[in-house]
Amino acid sequence: MIRKCELGDSEAIFAIINDAAQAYKGIIPSDRWKEPYMTREKLLDEIKEGVEFWWYEKDGQLLGVMGLQRVDNVSLIRHAYVRTVNRNSGIGGKLLLHLKNLTNMPILIGTWAAAVWAIRFYEKFGFKVVSMDRKNILLKKYWNIPDRQVETSVVLAETV
Numbered sequence: 001m002i003r004k005c006e007l008g009d010s011e012a013i014f015a016i017i018n019d020a021a022q023a024y025k026g027i028i029p030s031d032r033w034k035e036p037y038m039t040r041e042k043l044l045d046e047i048k049e050g051v052e053f054w055w056y057e058k059d060g061q062l063l064g065v066m067g068l069q070r071v072d073n074v075s076l077i078r079h080a081y082v083r084t085v086n087r088n089s090g091i092g093g094k095l096l097l098h099l100k101n102l103t104n105m106p107i108l109i110g111t112w113a114a115a116v117w118a119i120r121f122y123e124k125f126g127f128k129v130v131s132m133d134r135k136n137i138l139l140k141k142y143w144n145i146p147d148r149q150v151e152t153s154v155v156l157a158e159t160v
Contacts (some may be wrong), residue, residue, distance in 0.1 A: 002098045005053035005065065012062045013053055013091060014043050016060045018061035020064075025072065028112045030154050038079075047065055049144070051078050055090045066095040068102060075103040076110070078119075109156040111145055127156035 005013060014036075021037035027105060043084045048052070051067040063086045067078035077099060109127060111118045119129060130138065135155040139145065145153075 001057050002054055002095060003057065004053050007047065009053070009055070009062075010040070010043055010047065013055070013065050014038070014040055016055075016062055016065050016083055017043070017079060017081050019083055020087075022084065024112065024115065025119070027114050029114075029148075032112075032152060046079065053079070054095060056095055064084075064091040064095055066092070066099055068099045070105065071104070073105060075099075075105045075107050076142060077107060078110075092121060092139075093125065096122075100125075108138060108142060109152050109159055110139060110145075111156070113152055113154045119156065122123060122156045123147060126159050126160050129154050130157050 015039050018036045024037065025033055038075075041075075042111035046067070049069070050071070051069045053065050053067045055062050056064040062083075064080075066080040067076075069076045069078050077096065080092060080095065107127075109122055111122070113119075123129075129135075135153070136150060137157045139150045139153060
């Protein structure tokens with residue numbers, strides 16, 4: 001079952017993000033890695049900035065989360081994570097399709113350039129990596145991230 005998360009769900013969201021983000025350890029630049037990967041404060045800031053989290057639940061267990069944030073004329077897919085033990089079971093795809101159905105605006109996705117598995121996942125759903133020039137423009141316009149993260153990220157957009 002997919003449902004919208006409430007503010008009271010932030011502790012569960014925090015747990016799943018930090019469990020799943022272990023996949024980035026040793027993959028993304030070491031200066032971008034920290035423990036925990038996302039702090040509670042950062043998570044609450046993201047929610048205040050308009051990221052709506054949705055989760056996939058089965059038998060009362062939270063197995064995956066994904067955020068949707070509307071910024072100007074686009075929707076951003078943010079913070080897509082599936083528990084380590086539940087990866088490759090279709091949960092991410094179900095969440096992505098659900099969020100795609102919630103918006104009629106163009107969708108953009110930012111992820112780490114070194115996270116090849118994440119890029120391949122989004123490509124399976126029709127998203128393509130944009131050019132470096134376009135990426136830099138989009139990340140600076142729609143995301144609030146440090147320059148170093150801009151340098152080490154990619155943006156994917158839906159193909160038309």
